[in-house]
Amino acid sequence: MVDLWHVTFEVFRQKDNQKSHFNFFELDINPDEYVLDGIERIWAFTDRTLVFSHACHHSTCGACGMLVNGVEKLTCITSIRDVTRDGGKIRIEPLRNFPIISDLSVDMSSLYSRMEAVGHQPILPIQEEDSKGKVKSEGDLLRLADCIECGLCISACPIALTTSNYIGPAVLAGAQQHGELTPCILELVNSENGAWRCHSAYECTEVCPSNVDPAWRIMELRRKIIANRFSSFFTRK
Amino acid sequence: MDKPHVIVIGAGFTGVAVAYDLAKRGMDVTVLERGPIANGTSGRTHGLLHSGARYAVDDQESAIECIDENTILRKIAAQVIEPNGGLFVGIDDSDMNYRDKFIEGCQECHIPLEEYKPEIALRLEPELTKKIRTAILVPDGTFDPLRLALAFAASAKFHGAKFRLFCEVTGFLFDGLGNVTGVKFSDRTKGKMEELSADIVVSATGSWCGEVAEMAGDPNIPIRPTPGVMVTYDQRLCQRVINRLNEPGDGDIIVPQRQMITVGTTSFEADNLDYIPVTEQQVNLMYHRGCELIPSIANTRERGAFMASRPLVDSGLKGRSLARTFKCFDHKVSQNIDGLVTITGGKATTLRLMAEKTVDLVCQKLSFPAACETIETPLISYRQYFSIPNEVN
Known part of the structure; x- marks a missing residue:
């Protein structure tokens, strides 16, 4: 038998735009389970009204992002052992910089529609480059993109905190991944709420759970926008 | 004839595919899901798009369903599939x-x-x-589980289906004869109970379909x-x-x-x-x-x-020997409870086919003549699930 840990989950609650508060749930839990498992246990055994988002439980869907002790985490792959100790607590809050639907669940519609607008490709050739260089492989194989649209980078971004108009790291990284700067995409990213708004805090890359490295991609995107300005200057009629 | 109103319980793979097929055939659809999209079995798959080969020796009915549907999904859901x-x-x-x-x-x-x-x-x-x-x-x-479900759900919304997430069905509404006429549910985001009536309720609750059918008075679903x-x-x-x-x-x-x-x-x-x-x-x-x-x-x-x-679906065998095919139950036939259909079993790979057979049964029960049209048309972008507003039924 595994030794269970006694852990207090401090869970952010808010229904229907009423005043928010925290509920405390005491769990005896295997520390190798994940934070999301703890939350699901609370729902399954203690409080059926708890609202939280999740789907794949293995970091491919991006639904279960939350603040764990104040830091953006994909809760399905964050083990309890890594964020607390026996007798300790775990504070769970919804992601920042998104409207709250209820309790721990946030509305990420803006992220999804902006990703659509910049043409981020959900599926792409395996060799596609990232900040570490090209992934090696032969032929015409395809893979699902790195970005899982979890919103962690937007929650962690100090600029997104100041204005919801900033299109945010995931979206700028999505534009870079798309490759081509079409006039529509250029208008979105080459604007005061686009690539130039970023202050290079690199918080996005710090919290990204899925190899996207948004900060690197935003810098790449800026280079691309400048190159585009030069070439359009010289081809102007 | 007025459009029939169908409630689908569950927004896993089966529920979203049923909602899409119903809406595309012209029915009013409301999906009630107790959590977010694909939070149960559907989300938590390794994401294998079956060729059917795994079942080709022991369960050929499932194998053939898989290869046929695999071929269709590669066309209609290419946006979420690694086809390697x-x-x-x-x-x-x-x-x-x-x-x-x-x-x-x-x-x-x-x-x-x-x-x-x-x-x-x-x-x-x-x-x-x-x-x-x-x-x-x-x-x-390989498919992305959440995004496969979202692509079906987005396409369902495009055809007018309405999704109510975090709404847990707690019981059924009945006429005087024990037939189902709607559902009672709790909206977890508001902490409020609501009721909704329908011409037919489809339970697409997978592993949980036994518990749901029991609420309607049928304790005998072999799941x-x-x-x-x-x-x-x-x-x-x-x-x-x-x-x-x-x-x-x-x-x-x-x-x-x-x-x-x-x-x-x-x-x-x-x-x-x-x-x-x-x-x-x-x-x-x-x-x-x-x-x-x-x-x-x-x-x-x-x-x-x-x-x-x-x-x-229980066929009297154990674990690995259980068939992977799906089954659609008309509770009118088994327990004389009209107004409720259960679809369960099957594989993620066969979600579209499961929906087709279920909606065929719904159409037959409602005398609503409309043919399935989900084979040819590619699904719309999964991201549009978030941009298409919920139709007000």
Whole structure:
């Protein structure tokens, strides 16, 4: 038998735009389970009204992002052992910089529609480059993109905190991944709420759970926008 | 004739596909889901787009359903599929004894295959074990579970379906004769109870369909929830799905997706479906079985372990022997309860077909003549689920 840990989950609650508060749930839990498992246990055994988002439980869907002790985490792959100790607590809050639907669940519609607008490709050739260089492989194989649209980078971004108009790291990284700067995409990213708004805090890359490295991609995107300005200057009629 | 109103309980794969088919055939649809989209079994799959080869020896009905639907999904849901194929890899004598049966079964189920010598297979997949003796390529693939469900849900919304997430059905509304006329549910985001009436209610609640049918007065749905554990590792060690060339068994598959791989699965039975813990023993089993196919898993960080409960339809057999086909129950026929249909069993790969058969039954029950049109048209972008407003029914 595994030794269970006694852990207090401090869970952010808010229904229907009423005043928010925290509920405390005491769990005896295997520390190798994940934070999301703890939350699901609370729902399954203690409080059926708890609202939280999740789907794949293995970091491919991006639904279960939350603040764990104040830091953006994909809760399905964050083990309890890594964020607390026996007798300790775990504070769970919804992601920042998104409207709250209820309790721990946030509305990420803006992220999804902006990703659509910049043409981020959900599926792409395996060799596609990232900040570490090209992934090696032969032929015409395809893979699902790195970005899982979890919103962690937007929650962690100090600029997104100041204005919801900033299109945010995931979206700028999505534009870079798309490759081509079409006039529509250029208008979105080459604007005061686009690539130039970023202050290079690199918080996005710090919290990204899925190899996207948004900060690197935003810098790449800026280079691309400048190159585009030069070439359009010289081809102007 | 007024449009009939159909309530679909559950927004897993089956529920979203049923909602899409109903809406596309012109019905008013409301989907009630107790959590977010695909939060139960559907979300928690390793994401294998079955070629059907896994079932070609023991369960040919499922195998044929899988290859047919695999071909359709590659066309209509290409946005969420890694279409790279899968290898069935033979390592020991027992595997090699299975080879002939396997090839014969695939041929009988018209699953295309190509056999590779070890040196060719190792060139395709360099991380495979050097003990490999043969490898057979079949049209397996990988899908993104949440985004596959979202693509169906987006297309359903495009045709007017309304989604109510975090709404848990707590009971049914009945006429004086015990027939279902609607549902009672609790909106978890507001903490409020509501009622909604419908011409027909479709329960697409998978492993939970027995509990739901019981609320309507039918305790006899033969569903055997059969959970399995999967373990994800932090590196993409293969480009194609890797299967063990043998009878279906624990840890016989490695599914790549994004920059990870997932080893699956086990097969056991459980009582409380709302939370089934993963045990260390099962994780270790996945690790050892995975290493037999791809030894470098031993040098790869474990990323996560998770569990999902397959909704298998009970045919009196146990665990792995249970058929993977689906079943559509008209409760009028079994218990004389009209107004309720249950669809359960099946595979993620067959979600569209399950929806087609269910909606055929709904149309027949409502005398609503409309044909299925989900085979040809590609689904709209999964991201549009978030931009299309809910129609007000």
